[in-house]
Amino acid sequence: MSHITLIRHGQANTEARDEESYDKLSSLGHQQAAWLGQHLRSTNAHHPRTYCGTLARHIETASSMGLSDPVIDPRLNEIEYFNLARLLEEQHGIAIPEEREGFIEHLPRVFTAWRDGKIDDAPESFTDFETRVTSALTEIGQGQGPAIVVTSGGLIAMAMRQFLDLEIPAMARMALAVMNTSMHRLYPIGDHLSPVLFNAVPHLEHPDRHYAQTHL
Template sequence: MAELLVIRHAQASFGAGDAASYDRLSDLGHKQAEVAGRALRETGWVPDRLITGTLTRQKETLRSMGFDAAPQTHPGWNEYDFHDLLDARFGGEMPDLVREDRKTHFRTLRETILEWQAGGLSGARESWSDFTARVEAARAFATAEPVERVLVISSGGAIGQLVAASLEAPPKQMIALNLQIKNTSITRFVFSGSRFFLHEFNTTPHFAPPGAADLLTYS
């Protein structure tokens, strides 16, 4: 069976005041991507296709991993717009604590996603059903060509939804999975025709060597 490796982008600029500022890798993020790319090549795993979403942090991750070929892009691999969802929840006036304190931010994000899944946040630019449909479209795009190894750089929410869908898990499991996903972690699927299975989730063997554990981040 063919393999689909979906890697979460490296660390972005958490705490930035707007989506555009967030959508760039931090210095640590570039280092994470370099280590992940080197480790992948050392195992002899060479992709036949490279795909990213359209986000800057995803494209920067692929470049810093050392893959120079121009990737294909599909917007279905993009993250849900959490800035927009939080703005919809708080009427455009997100509390400073939610923006600046990591623990408060992620607790509030979880609550917001559950509300979104339940049909709330009507002012958001993207509905939950639209999000799940585009992730499925991205999966179909990535697995459509007759190749053996596909490498995708995506984001935590899209990966969480892809895993949940592959396991036929309830929607609330998406955010539970999402919040576990480490920067540059590898989630591996195998596929053949219409068959599509999760093989491993959220692994970071490239952070196992001594000293590399300090590179581990979640946002």
């Protein structure tokens, strides 16, 4: 069993309110990814295997990091949060927040309604999301050599939920906390992968780069 480093994509389109508009990196997102790639090379980090989802922001992040020919796997894609939020509003009258602070309460409400099957016609079920995350990470973990996985905050939060037995409120707080281009490591302990690193941004720790420590 090999360790896995999960990386959230760089900053995307912060003004977006739909899936398609959100799915592209900002200029800062490209810079964050380039700095992370430089950091990994300067520290001689060894990751013979690289993976990412099929979303543009995943592929662009991997490219700006300098990762060559990642394995592209749709199981590593983000949840369709904007679509779930829209359906929740249409079906239950729970408005999508206009300000960032509003998402602190909104995100766990979306996750809870989704898990409980109260969002009709959801793009995928909560159970299906859980299953694909487990399937992808288990398969990657069984490969030879350390792996880098470029993905999204929702998937990282789901991985933490699974490996730490988190309830929905804690999973939502995890998702809200994950910074752009942050690193999260799953390490084999016994027969299981366990989290040993969360939300690390060593490439953004210099005071000149603190402005680049973004969540959105």
